[in-house]
Amino acid sequence: MSQQAINQIIRQEVLAGDLSDQDLAQFCELANAAYRDGNPIITDQDYDFVYLPALKQRLPEHSLFQVVEPEGQGFSEEKVLLPEAMLSTDKAYSWHEIQKWIERLEKSATDINLAIQSIQIKATPKLDGFAGFDDGARLYTRGDGKKGSDISRVFARGLQVYNDSGRGQGAGEIVIKQSYFQTHLADSFEYPRNFQASLIKEKALDKKAQQAINDKAALFVPFVQLPTWQGEIGELIEQFETIVAEVLAMVDFDVDGVVFEATNEALKTQMGANRKFHRWQIAFKENKDKAQVKVLSVTPQVGRTGKITPVAELEPTLLSGATIVRATGHHYGLVKEQGLGAGSVIELTRSGLVIPKINQVLQSAPVDIPAICPSCTAPLQWEADFLMCVNHALCPAQVIGKMEYFFKILANNDGFGIATIEKLYEHGIRKISQIYQLDHSALVAMGFGDKTSKNLMHQLRRSHTEQIEDWRFLAAFGMARMGTGNCENLLKAYALKEVFDLSLAEISAIDGFAELSAKMIVVGLQAIRAEFDVLQHYQFNLEITRLDTDIAQSSHALFGKKIVFTGKMIGSREVMKKQAKTLGMQVLSSVTGKTNYLIIGENVGPKKIENAQKFGVEIVKELDYMAMIAQ
Ligand SMILES: NC(=O)c1ccc[n+]([C@@H]2O[C@H](COP(=O)([O-])OP(=O)(O)OC[C@H]3O[C@@H](n4cnc5c(N)ncnc54)[C@H](O)[C@@H]3O)[C@@H](O)[C@H]2O)c1
Numbered sequence: 001m002s003q004q005a006i007n008q009i010i011r012q013e014v015l016a017g018d019l020s021d022q023d024l025a026q027f028c029e030l031a032n033a034a035y036r037d038g039n040p041i042i043t044d045q046d047y048d049f050v051y052l053p054a055l056k057q058r059l060p061e062h063s064l065f066q067v068v069e070p071e072g073q074g075f076s077e078e079k080v081l082l083p084e085a086m087l088s089t090d091k092a093y094s095w096h097e098i099q100k101w102i103e104r105l106e107k108s109a110t111d112i113n114l115a116i117q118s119i120q121i122k123a124t125p126k127l128d129g130f131a132g133f134d135d136g137a138r139l140y141t142r143g144d145g146k147k148g149s150d151i152s153r154v155f156a157r158g159l160q161v162y163n164d165s166g167r168g169q170g171a172g173e174i175v176i177k178q179s180y181f182q183t184h185l186a187d188s189f190e191y192p193r194n195f196q197a198s199l200i201k202e203k204a205l206d207k208k209a210q211q212a213i214n215d216k217a218a219l220f221v222p223f224v225q226l227p228t229w230q231g232e233i234g235e236l237i238e239q240f241e242t243i244v245a246e247v248l249a250m251v252d253f254d255v256d257g258v259v260f261e262a263t264n265e266a267l268k269t270q271m272g273a274n275r276k277f278h279r280w281q282i283a284f285k286e287n288k289d290k291a292q293v294k295v296l297s298v299t300p301q302v303g304r305t306g307k308i309t310p311v312a313e314l315e316p317t318l319l320s321g322a323t324i325v326r327a328t329g330h331h332y333g334l335v336k337e338q339g340l341g342a343g344s345v346i347e348l349t350r351s352g353l354v355i356p357k358i359n360q361v362l363q364s365a366p367v368d369i370p371a372i373c374p375s376c377t378a379p380l381q382w383e384a385d386f387l388m389c390v391n392h393a394l395c396p397a398q399v400i401g402k403m404e405y406f407f408k409i410l411a412n413n414d415g416f417g418i419a420t421i422e423k424l425y426e427h428g429i430r431k432i433s434q435i436y437q438l439d440h441s442a443l444v445a446m447g448f449g450d451k452t453s454k455n456l457m458h459q460l461r462r463s464h465t466e467q468i469e470d471w472r473f474l475a476a477f478g479m480a481r482m483g484t485g486n487c488e489n490l491l492k493a494y495a496l497k498e499v500f501d502l503s504l505a506e507i508s509a510i511d512g513f514a515e516l517s518a519k520m521i522v523v524g525l526q527a528i529r530a531e532f533d534v535l536q537h538y539q540f541n542l543e544i545t546r547l548d549t550d551i552a553q554s555s556h557a558l559f560g561k562k563i564v565f566t567g568k569m570i571g572s573r574e575v576m577k578k579q580a581k582t583l584g585m586q587v588l589s590s591v592t593g594k595t596n597y598l599i600i601g602e603n604v605g606p607k608k609i610e611n612a613q614k615f616g617v618e619i620v621k622e623l624d625y626m627a628m629i630a631q
Pocket residue numbers: 031032033035036040041042043044045047048069086087088089124125126127128131132142172173223226256259283
């Protein structure tokens with residue numbers, strides 16, 4: 001069977017929701033690996049709009065959503081530390097998601113007293129090439145975002161920089177002109193991506209590839225050289241579609257979206273980054289297939305946190321090869337505001353979600369806002385845009401949702417999906433710890449078959465014998481504000497056994513934990529403590545996160561040094577500060593007699609330099625500093 005035929009079958013299974021979580025994850029990992037290697041087995045459209053959304057809905061904590069995907073890895077050279085961390089970008093697939101990002105920008109702006117109207121936005125075409133970092137001396141692949149491979153050979157082969165603008169401009173992308181690819185290369189290379197990948201491979205260059213380099217059709221484009229749209233946030237909101245269309249047409253390279261970013265420095269510092277992307281930046285990718293669909297009815301569904309989600313039953317509609325009968329709205333605020341009721345008409349985009357999401361309501365109808373929880377009949381309450389059931393401890397939907405979430409986040413077992421958990425609930429199981437106390441005969445007595453019961457016992461054993469990260473285990477309890485990212489950060493500061501005794505002040509003193517989050521975390525930890533203690537008996541095989549202080553004390557020559565950053569850096573100040581702290585340095589804001597090093601970027605004021613000289617502080621250029629910390 002051809003790869004295409006296999007893909008077709010898998011795609012149908014995904015759209016129908018027939019593929020198991022594990023198989024779906026495995027297929028996404030496979031497609032991703034093939035793509036990173038320069039040999040994609042499915043189209044980006046399918047990857048972005050069919051497979052990845054399905055995976056996100058089923059396994060939101062999968063590593064594909066957490067870390068920068070290694071790119072340009074398969075080289076024999078040793079990996080070298082990148083002069084600056086290269087992150088991926090967050091993605092938005094609808095105007096609604098862009099709106100959410102704008103709300104986050106506005107909230108952060110308010111936090112630092114920056115007037116919302118003065119948020120400046122830059123938009124650039126998102127190049128669909130091969131990412132690289134050029135520090136002037138070497139060219140690196142993105143690698144895992146921290147360490148990449150040295151692929152300077154591409155420049156040795158004659159590759160030129162876009163606009164003849166010279167080396168050393170930081171991050172960019174190796175690309176091929178679209179028009180050139182069509183006329184000269186499309187016969188020999190299936191996708192531009194195969195071609196771009198071939199340019200950096202270690203083996204000798206293909207003749208046509210060398211010609212494309214000589215013709216200056218293959219180029220390295222530093223992002224700072226890209227044409228841009230720039231304006232205030234208000235303009236972006238008013239003319240979003242026009243701007244997107246304009247930016248998409250700006251260059252003769254393959255473009256798979258538009259990158260939006262806020263440019264106010266203070267705002268960028270305030271928002272920072274997580275492990276995968278900068279929060280002040282987002283890539284918008286558009287889905288072409290849309291349909292207008294009539295809503296037959298809207299029913300409330302209760303999630304594990306008590307949030308009520310409106311689910312719309314639709315007039316069956318064929319969209320990109322799948323019949324869609326149901327879609328979820330984001331929250332009841334949308335139902336109320338946009339009039340999502342029986343008889344309304346919505347816009348639906350093609351999506352791999354088993355239950356696709358509603359983009360917008362095109363034609364409204366009278367709505368029905370439920371007064372009581374459909375699962376436990378407790379009266380519902382509004383919390384901002386969300387309708388909530390606050391009967392957390394007793395609401396069946398929430399109790400079931402929490403147990404299901406636990407196994408999903410552990411992600412090292414199979415079998416404890418919603419159907420199994422619902423059946424366990426029917427037989428009196430309310431807590432994770434009760435599940436671990438079950439044995440084969442108890443399962444058979446509940447009506448599971450002999451073989452199923454054996455398998456469930458096997459999977460249960462696997463869940464605590466197979467190794468998982470300690471932050472994943474903690475996140476599985478599903479506390480508010482304690483997703484995997486926050487759990488990992490917490491466990492970098494304190495060991496798992498210590499976290500239950502932390503005070504509010506101790507948590508809010510950790511980098512990245514605001515006071516409100518800290519409060520919710522203290523409460524959340526107390527609420528799970530008893531359950532956590534019981535589960536200790538099962539000796540989960542946990543991989544212990546290394547404490548930041550251990551990492552720092554372990555060696556580095558710069559440990560304990562006091563440093564000051566000044567001037568415009570190539571690297572992100574935020575990332576550099578974090579890195580310095582991890583190595584045990586103290587980052588200060590002004591130079592004194594106690595400062596060890598002044599790290600300078602460009603445009604440094606004479607005052608700072610004078611001061612440093614006066615105190616005898618060593619002045620180090622950014623790139624030299626990067627070399628020092630790489631040792
Ligand atoms: N076809 C497949 O099987 C398959 C598999 C995996 C991934 N993909 C594709 O790869 C994408 C995901 O990869 P990712 O997470 O590495 O993200 P990404 O590579 O799509 O986006 C992040 C990168 O965009 C680059 N970039 C391009 N133009 C830019 C600009 N103007 N400004 C800033 N950065 C710019 C940067 O190098 C950055 O690292 C998917 O959206 C999909 O299209 C396809």
